[in-house]
Amino acid sequence: MTSIMxxxxxxxxxxxxxxxxxxxIGNTLLADEGIGVHVLHRLRDIxxxxxxxxxxxxxxxxxxxxxxxxxxxxxxVIDAANLGQSPGSVRCLxxxxxxxxxxxxxxxxxxxxxxxxxxxxxxxxxxxxxxxxIGVQPLRVDWGDMPTEIVAAALPxxxxxxxxxxxxxxRSLIEDGCRG
Numbered sequence: 001m002t003s004i005m006x007x008x009x010x011x012x013x014x015x016x017x018x019x020x021x022x023x024x025i026g027n028t029l030l031a032d033e034g035i036g037v038h039v040l041h042r043l044r045d046i047x048x049x050x051x052x053x054x055x056x057x058x059x060x061x062x063x064x065x066x067x068x069x070x071x072x073x074x075x076x077v078i079d080a081a082n083l084g085q086s087p088g089s090v091r092c093l094x095x096x097x098x099x100x101x102x103x104x105x106x107x108x109x110x111x112x113x114x115x116x117x118x119x120x121x122x123x124x125x126x127x128x129x130x131x132x133x134i135g136v137q138p139l140r141v142d143w144g145d146m147p148t149e150i151v152a153a154a155l156p157x158x159x160x161x162x163x164x165x166x167x168x169x170x171r172s173l174i175e176d177g178c179r180g
Contacts, residue, residue: 018073018128020166020173023065025058025079025114032087032138032151035158036078039134042159053166061113069117070126074169076162077114080151081135088139088150090157092165094132101133130169134161 024040027033040057047053056068058077069075081101083091093101102115121127136158139148146152 018071019052019054020074020076020170021054021056021068021072021128022076022078022162022166023056023058023068025061025077027060029143029145031140031142031144032136032147033080033141034145035080035136035138035147035151035155038147038152039078039155039158039162042155043162046159046163052170061117063117063120066117066120069128070121070124072128073173074130074166075128076132076134076165078134078158078162079114080138080141081133083135083137085137087137087148088154089137090134090154090161092132092134092161094165095130098131098133101135132165134158134165 022040022043024036024038024043026036026038028037037057037059040055043053043055047055054068054072056065058065077098081091083089085091099118102118118127118131136151136154139150147155
């Protein structure tokens with residue numbers, strides 16, 4: 001994990017230079033609610049150990065995640081989310097769409113914690129410049145150690161979306177570094 005750095009002086013700014021971080025959140029004891037962690041496990045199986053993409057198991061969130069979020073130049077959050085769609089539906093919300101989604105009421109079981117963490121990072125001048133939520137509409141958030149069949153069927157798509165977005169953002173960081 002990264003070390004905690006003091007906040008910079010001056011106006012808050014978005015952090016652009018840090019790594020691409022994929023944060024899987026959820027409680028794996030509550031069926032579909034744990035989908036973010038399940039996707040993260042799939043990503044760990046796919047990505048090489050020397051990957052430049054940092055995978056963070058956020059579980060049910062805590063303020064201990066703030067250093068990882070602040071260090072990220074690009075943040076991809078994977079979670080069950082109330083998308084107002086049929087169970088198993090997947091959406092990828094980026095930038096301002098992601099921010100608006102968190103600002104609305106009761107969108108994920110972790111909304112308050114995630115929104116607070118991103119607000120703290122912004123106030124400290126270290127909010128990731130690129131932010132996304134890859135969310136799936138849950139069918140059941142109740143006791144159960146595996147996602148329901150319809151939500152589990154979304155695992156490959158969510159994994160692919162996370163890999164594609166992380167790769168695109170990582171490549172743009174490399175290109176920007178070569179030009180600058």
